[in-house]
Amino acid sequence: MFAYTIRRVISGILLLVVMSVVTFYLFYASSSTPERFACGPKCTPTQLDTTKRALGYDEPTIVQWGKFAKGFVAGREFPDDEKLRKAAPEQVVECPRGCLGYSYGYSKPVNTLIKDKLPISVSLAISAFVIWIAGGVLLGITAALFKGRLIDKAIVGLSLLAFAFPTFFIGLLLLKFVAIRWGIVELPKYSDFTDNPFLWVSGLILPAITLALVYMAGYIRMTRAFVLETMSEDYIRTARAKGLTRRVVIGKHTLRAVLTPLVTLSGLDLAGLLGGAIITETVFNFNGVGKLSFTAVQRYDLPLIVGIVLLLASFVIVANIVVDLLYAVIDPRVRLG
Amino acid sequence: MTAPEQAGATAGTMEFGRPAAQDDPYLVVENLTVQFPTHDGIVQAVTDLSYTVRSGQTLGIVGESGSGKSVSSMAVLGLHNPQSTRLSGSIRVGGTEVIGADQQTLRSLRGNDAAMIFQDPLTALHPFYAVGKQIAEAARMHNDISKAEARRRAIDMLDRVGIPQASSRVDDYPHQFSGGMRQRAMIAMALVNNPQLLIADEPTTALDVTVQAQILDLLQDLQQEYGSAIVMITHDLGVIAEVADDVLVMYGGRAVETGPTKAILTLPEMPYTWGLLSSVPDITGATDVRLIPIPGTPPSLLNPPTGCSFHPRCPHVDKVPGELCRTTLPELTQATHPGHRKRCHLVNPDEIYLKEVLPEAAPDLIDEETGELIPELQVQLEEIQQETHDHPTKAPGRSAPRGGDHVRADPEKP
Ligand SMILES: Nc1ncnc2c1ncn2[C@@H]1O[C@H](COP(=O)(O)OP(=O)(O)OP(=O)(O)O)[C@@H](O)[C@H]1O
Ligand code: SF4
């Protein structure tokens, strides 16, 4: 298992390297004048030229990638052009090892930006995850156990409804009624967990529910299907034929089998969400990675785009490894190697 | 659903006048009907089926795929989903009515008094639990024992069914077992609580001949030891010949021929059984018996044929006068031999079997020169005729309930 993990981590890193090259070529090589977006609409040709050299856009794409890689491994300094750094040493920004680039849109290193926003998106994703897994699995099982009865139809119908309504609509609805009109919870606002865990929770609750609902709808239907499918398996019949109680047959034998696909799917879904939920963040005015990436694309802030893309990719890669390891723990038939 | 169930229970009490005693059959199935309502209509999987099995005896159930063997046996453990199944009739296991019984009653029965070895050991074991754990679970469910004690019993049981190094294999998962070993593990699980009734649903299918023989021996040994009643479901008449005291032949969800194994295998009286026998090589001990598959397809259970459900495939329809085979369902009536019953309109089945069917299906059994049956078969026939002579007008059976369709898996008593 250890050797397997090491192998997977190494191949994950290689994959990230390849992805960084691909993103560089996709973004840097596709626009002829990326400096235009950085410099602004009223740029004189000289300013444009300076910006271009400050960002390093004057170099061939592969050289830019080389600098990016070097920056990640050993750190680098901005502006990129040495002459510019010499000319104004007081404006030089140090970007230490792990450097993902420098955003001229925000005039900050990409790392700093992400470090600021990531806790918000991660908090949102994790709290939504807890809600959607708890709700999805419980309701899915309930629906399966009452298959065809009113309670099943109600659960399936409501989940369909949650699935059909757009997230921004549900978010605004919750914001307007639950928070503003009825004042049941306070206006959503992000506070740091370490500052005040209680405020962290109460500020997150509405956005988390909003984000969770659409996932929950999917998980209700999946869990219901998995449970029903498993209950018709021969080994469940065997369990019943042994005289086990319904609680053991369902709570142990059935759920044990349902757990496997759920772990896989939810792990990957969570990974996808860690990098931000643009709509939910926008509705509740949470400045997370989702909003950051949105702005980055709007402004054609290439270093920021590349940095976020690679961050998301590494989340997904890590989640894949974790899910595969978990799989081997859960399912005795799976052998790693 | 409750009405027939109550009727059955009452009939039972009136019949015996006392709770089930040692002498009564351990399993009594009476007028069992199992139907599945589906989108296409009602699947009539089992219709009006009755049989009994005594402790220490083995009833073999044969019939082609889809004839209702598994469905009727699952009903014995009450395993059908009550919401999607229509059940009627009566099933009593050790005197306890199963049809309509509450979950509590069923649970204390299942895996304890009555256990089942399921058809497909590949899918019947939980893939995520160690084999020993699954066996121990059955032991702990019905006995107040510690985990360690249950594990010890599981190892013991695996050892007894012939799993090598049972004490280490006990922690293996089903996928680490071979097909034969899984079959044994299923048997170990079924036997761990020494059930009074064991239903074995094709326990040897898909196993090679050696393993098959070992498993049959194992079941017989265990039966000797615990005196259990066994219902052995199989496609294989060879297995029946080896282990069964009585035979029940099913066709399209009904009993079509029943009786003591020897009588059924030597002198069957129903054309479907003839077909079955002809399609199995070497049933009477003769070599080189031709394999003649039964032509045609099994009957539809959604729209069963009118009259005798075998009539579309039966080569002997013409020997019955008029349209009787096509219009009228034959009753399960007394055959030549006592305790032997068949569902067929033919009036002279013995003659047809010996003169027409046997010579074609098993030419080896006929002496070429004289045209007579070979001596071994003669002896068997005479034995059967002797028994017939001894009990000429034997009634359907002392403990047989009303309603004619009845098989008894018990030794013929004078
Ligand atoms: N839950 C169900 N719903 C609808 N039809 C069913 C159901 N269970 C069984 N059947 C049908 O009942 C019939 C009898 O099935 P059963 O499993 O008893 O056959 P079998 O004699 O055991 O055959 P095999 O030798 O293949 O095991 C089949 O036609 C089957 O399709
Ligand atoms: S009743 Fe008629 S159709 Fe049915 S088995 Fe007998 S001869 Fe054949």
Ligand SMILES: [Mg+2]
């Ligand atoms: Mg079957």
